[in-house]
Amino acid sequence: MGLEVDPAFVQSPEHRSDPTVVEASGIPLIDLFPLLHSPIPDAGDAAPPALSGLLAEVEAACRDWGFFQVINHGVPSELVERVEAAARGFFAMPAEEKRAVRRDEVNPLGYYESEHTKNVRDWKEVFDFVVEEPAVIPSPAERAGVGGGGLIELWNQWPKYPPEFREACEEYAGAVTGLAFKLLELIALTLKLPAKRLNSYFKDPTSFIRLNYYPPCPSPDLALGVGRHKDSGALTVLYQDDVGGLDVRRRSDGKWIRVKPIPNSFIINIGDIVQVWSNDKYESAEHRVSVNRKKERFSTPFFFNPAHYVMVKPLEELVDDEKSPAKYKEYNWGEFFKTRKLSDFKKLEVENIQVSHFAATLCH
Ligand SMILES: O=C(O)CCC(=O)C(=O)O
Ligand SMILES: [Fe+2]
Numbered sequence: 001m002g003l004e005v006d007p008a009f010v011q012s013p014e015h016r017s018d019p020t021v022v023e024a025s026g027i028p029l030i031d032l033f034p035l036l037h038s039p040i041p042d043a044g045d046a047a048p049p050a051l052s053g054l055l056a057e058v059e060a061a062c063r064d065w066g067f068f069q070v071i072n073h074g075v076p077s078e079l080v081e082r083v084e085a086a087a088r089g090f091f092a093m094p095a096e097e098k099r100a101v102r103r104d105e106v107n108p109l110g111y112y113e114s115e116h117t118k119n120v121r122d123w124k125e126v127f128d129f130v131v132e133e134p135a136v137i138p139s140p141a142e143r144a145g146v147g148g149g150g151l152i153e154l155w156n157q158w159p160k161y162p163p164e165f166r167e168a169c170e171e172y173a174g175a176v177t178g179l180a181f182k183l184l185e186l187i188a189l190t191l192k193l194p195a196k197r198l199n200s201y202f203k204d205p206t207s208f209i210r211l212n213y214y215p216p217c218p219s220p221d222l223a224l225g226v227g228r229h230k231d232s233g234a235l236t237v238l239y240q241d242d243v244g245g246l247d248v249r250r251r252s253d254g255k256w257i258r259v260k261p262i263p264n265s266f267i268i269n270i271g272d273i274v275q276v277w278s279n280d281k282y283e284s285a286e287h288r289v290s291v292n293r294k295k296e297r298f299s300t301p302f303f304f305n306p307a308h309y310v311m312v313k314p315l316e317e318l319v320d321d322e323k324s325p326a327k328y329k330e331y332n333w334g335e336f337f338k339t340r341k342l343s344d345f346k347k348l349e350v351e352n353i354q355v356s357h358f359a360a361t362l363c364h
Pocket of ligand 1 (some may be wrong): 031183210212226231236238245288289301
């Protein structure tokens with residue numbers, strides 16, 4: 001029997017999805033309700049007792065899973081619905097209409113149907129936009145890792161159809177950015193730091209939102225919607241529809257667990273930057289997207305990313321040369337982001353960049 005999908009999509013056998021993946025065993029579900037009434041204090045003030053239970057839950061979820069779901073998060077469901085409707089309208093358009101806003105090597109924003117994760121093509125179409133314009137990143141024309149100092153400005157390209165697409169996306173971006181800052185502040189508090197300790201890194205953000213569309217796939221046993229990976233930014237705030245397909249690798253036993261769709265919730269995952277800042281107290285979780293023979297699926301990750309000039313390293317307050325030496329060497333976020341983006345764009349012959357490449361060689 002011939003292959004039903006282009007070989008570019010075929011995962012090597014050890015990385016394929018299998019139909020026995022179990023749904024949601026133990027992924028923490030955190031109710032952010034206490035935040036609606038007890039705001040996070042400014043620097044210096046201790047967290048109010050009303051938040052102590054919530055902080056303990058966030059700490060355990062970041063430590064044990066690097067992944068959790070939140071409800072009562074304050075983002076209006078009406079906004080989420082508008083963005084989903086806009087995404088459905090956009091991806092249903094003929095290919096040539098979508099290609100009018102296609103991303104290229106110069107502008108990595110807009111529509112794209114040929115993303116690669118770890119050099120295998122993903123079964124999906126995407127639309128990317130930044131939440132603050134322009135977003136500034138090192139120029140991709142400079143060779144990966146060399147960084148001659150050239151910068152480029154990224155501007156969004158918006159489709160003409162559906163007409164309400166841009167407004168829905170922009171309003172959603174504002175609301176989800178607010179949620180990301182609250183989560184960042186909670187995480188800072190769980191690391192025994194002032195709530196706003198990390199906020200300034202996001203002054204000129206490279207954050208972006210991706211609308212993901214996973215069409216039905218004739219070979220869900222061979223291809224993946226997104227191959228296994230860890231998100232490289234600080235945090236991801238992800239909306240998924242009710243189809244399901246996101247799998248997270250459980251830290252305790254390495255098993256893939258399907259994240260159960262919960263109405264009006266977001267999935268939060270710790271990215272590599274929080275892993276490095278926390279000096280491995282928290283770890284970013286590996287995840288992937290399995291696809292479906294019959295149903296299409298939509299998801300919307302918001303990647304909360306710092307400014308390009310931020311040098312990422314374990315936070316000084318958490319490092320002690322004797323007791324807990326830094327586990328990573330410092331790296332520049334913009335260069336990392338640029339190098340990863342180039343590897344997502346097309347199949348390369350080299351392994352894509354990971355934070356483990358910056359692990360300090362510890363001498364004992
Ligand atoms: O579609 C999803 O549920 C997750 C997508 C994802 O992991 C990503 O785009 O980084
Ligand atoms: Fe991801």
